[in-house]
Amino acid sequence: MNLDPFHATFGYDCYHFRPHDLAAPSRSRGTIINNRLIFGTLFVSFFFYSAYVYTVGTEAAHVPPMSDEARRGQQVFQKYNCIACHQFYGLGGYMGPDLTNVISNRGEAYAGAFIAAGTASMPNLGLSPDETSDVVSYLGFVDTTGTYPPKNYEVTWFGWVTQEDDPQ
Amino acid sequence: MIAREHDLIGLNFLRLGMLSLGVGMFFGVIGGFQFLFPDFLQELLFTKTRPIHVSMVVSWIFLAAIGGIYFYLPRQQNLKLWSPVAANIHFWVFIFTGLAILFSYLTGRFGGREYFEFPAALSVPIFFTWIMFGVNYFNTVRKEKEPWPVYYWMWGTGVVFFFITFCEAYLWLIPYFRESMVREIIVQWKSYGALTGSWNMLVYGTAIYVATRISGDKEAARSRMAFSLYFLGLFNLIFGWAHHTYLVPSQTWIRLFAYGVSMTELLILGKILWDWRGSLTEFQKNLHCNAYRFLFAADIWIFINLVLALIISVPAFNLVTHGTHVTVAHSMGSTIGINTMILLSSVFYIIREELSAEVHGVCSGQVRTGFWVSNISLAVFFVALLAAGFGRGLYDGASFQDMATQIRPFMMVFVLSGVTLMLGIWLVLWNAFRLMGMIVSSATSEEVQPEAA
Numbered sequence: 001m002n003l004d005p006f007h008a009t010f011g012y013d014c015y016h017f018r019p020h021d022l023a024a025p026s027r028s029r030g031t032i033i034n035n036r037l038i039f040g041t042l043f044v045s046f047f048f049y050s051a052y053v054y055t056v057g058t059e060a061a062h063v064p065p066m067s068d069e070a071r072r073g074q075q076v077f078q079k080y081n082c083i084a085c086h087q088f089y090g091l092g093g094y095m096g097p098d099l100t101n102v103i104s105n106r107g108e109a110y111a112g113a114f115i116a117a118g119t120a121s122m123p124n125l126g127l128s129p130d131e132t133s134d135v136v137s138y139l140g141f142v143d144t145t146g147t148y149p150p151k152n153y154e155v156t157w158f159g160w161v162t163q164e165d166d167p168q
Numbered sequence: 169m170i171a172r173e174h175d176l177i178g179l180n181f182l183r184l185g186m187l188s189l190g191v192g193m194f195f196g197v198i199g200g201f202q203f204l205f206p207d208f209l210q211e212l213l214f215t216k217t218r219p220i221h222v223s224m225v226v227s228w229i230f231l232a233a234i235g236g237i238y239f240y241l242p243r244q245q246n247l248k249l250w251s252p253v254a255a256n257i258h259f260w261v262f263i264f265t266g267l268a269i270l271f272s273y274l275t276g277r278f279g280g281r282e283y284f285e286f287p288a289a290l291s292v293p294i295f296f297t298w299i300m301f302g303v304n305y306f307n308t309v310r311k312e313k314e315p316w317p318v319y320y321w322m323w324g325t326g327v328v329f330f331f332i333t334f335c336e337a338y339l340w341l342i343p344y345f346r347e348s349m350v351r352e353i354i355v356q357w358k359s360y361g362a363l364t365g366s367w368n369m370l371v372y373g374t375a376i377y378v379a380t381r382i383s384g385d386k387e388a389a390r391s392r393m394a395f396s397l398y399f400l401g402l403f404n405l406i407f408g409w410a411h412h413t414y415l416v417p418s419q420t421w422i423r424l425f426a427y428g429v430s431m432t433e434l435l436i437l438g439k440i441l442w443d444w445r446g447s448l449t450e451f452q453k454n455l456h457c458n459a460y461r462f463l464f465a466a467d468i469w470i471f472i473n474l475v476l477a478l479i480i481s482v483p484a485f486n487l488v489t490h491g492t493h494v495t496v497a498h499s500m501g502s503t504i505g506i507n508t509m510i511l512l513s514s515v516f517y518i519i520r521e522e523l524s525a526e527v528h529g530v531c532s533g534q535v536r537t538g539f540w541v542s543n544i545s546l547a548v549f550f551v552a553l554l555a556a557g558f559g560r561g562l563y564d565g566a567s568f569q570d571m572a573t574q575i576r577p578f579m580m581v582f583v584l585s586g587v588t589l590m591l592g593i594w595l596v597l598w599n600a601f602r603l604m605g606m607i608v609s610s611a612t613s614e615e616v617q618p619e620a621a
Binding site: 092 | 202203206210213214215216218219278279280281282285321325332336339345346347348349350351353354355357358395399402403406407412413414415416417418419422424427482483484485486487490491492493496560568569572
């Protein structure tokens, strides 16, 4: 993904700086104040935007609260670094499949068997039966949060994708 | 020219960074083979090799960028470091924390967060030394009497925003974030997107610094154009992260906003195309041939990555490319093609400035061979990842294994080109490491002589 809008900007410009294609150096006091003002405005906007994202922008009222088993499963998932190979919503490592809706698609028993025994391409990590059960609960919780990849969607004229199965 | 003893701090960071890159690439190759043959090195699972590879390569980027700042400010900008002691502490804490992180990976003790897979406690020393670095940096550059050039702003922005986004990456420790899947994943990727923007500020600041020094046109770094592009980059750093999460069910306007922000990069692309025709004609190419060569490569990779970035930021295309190796192609193209090439340019710029041409060699030889081998390999590597990514994104069956079998030929090319990429980079690193060692030796002997006399 485009992690770095900035790539282009400065990697490019570093190389092309030549007097004839640049505006005159801006060294006046007014320009320095303007630079500080623009930086300050962006900096403050960052905090307001973050506050929005932390609270209103990502609330998911339709999702049931996380159970104790799922909470423990989340810890087990992290303890074995499962995200190195798997993804949620397409984010993570690509060695294994995305697990966002594995419970809906394959069922708890199937997921539990894979975790407990491993496969040709996935090692048996030696989880205890309790740990396996907790991870399955966690995957069940993740499953309730949305659908990935989207199944019912429409592409608009300007390249936007409207998802009919998007809970938001 | 012989470096003074306190300039060694920057050189130490740079040499450690090169070591880190060399080792990180080796683990990347092991991980590549595990992708093809899951039984390969069972004792060292992919869950271990991937984080080692990622952490060491990211460390290279930070160490080389920080090393450049610690070197350039006192040595070339005549701004004595506010506290060389703090810089030395920073270096040693970085080493010990790095070793502890490596130990935690090898023994399978994970924090389990992508890109920060080490136990959260090991972030504490990074957190405190970063504050120390920030205090040292701002107290050093505030002695500058002239208006700040854009690279001081960029380095300062990188320092501040890395600190903020690094803290943000640990908000998951608070149950309010951790227990809401959507919020947790959005905040995680918000922080990662901006964090990458932060390290890019450090790296691109270095690029502008080196380019303006080579060209001799110092005023270019204070121009309106330079600052306009800097602020556009900062705007993207702050607001442009959400294209990572188009398919995560957050509020629609956040995603639409990200789409709009991402498209502002078209301005940059337009400027590149506008200037492209006359870009390769000037500069003191011969004097700084190696530094120039790596900047030139970065320029090409910027263009390629920007086109890819724009395409995959359009949600209709993102639907196919998200969660596939296309994303990996973009991140590899950026970290190796752009960041690493720029930082190697910085390394060779220092070598050229500190060693005479007779000592440091000239524009041919092993560095040139390594340069071409690594860049050609990277191009093959990049195309193989794109092919594998589109293969995965366009697969419409239900079997993951079946899809993996279909893209296997592309993955084989990816791994083989990864091996030659590593060999090419190693060749460059070996020469850079050796030459930088000569600078260090000269500086040390210079320090001893007056006392002996």
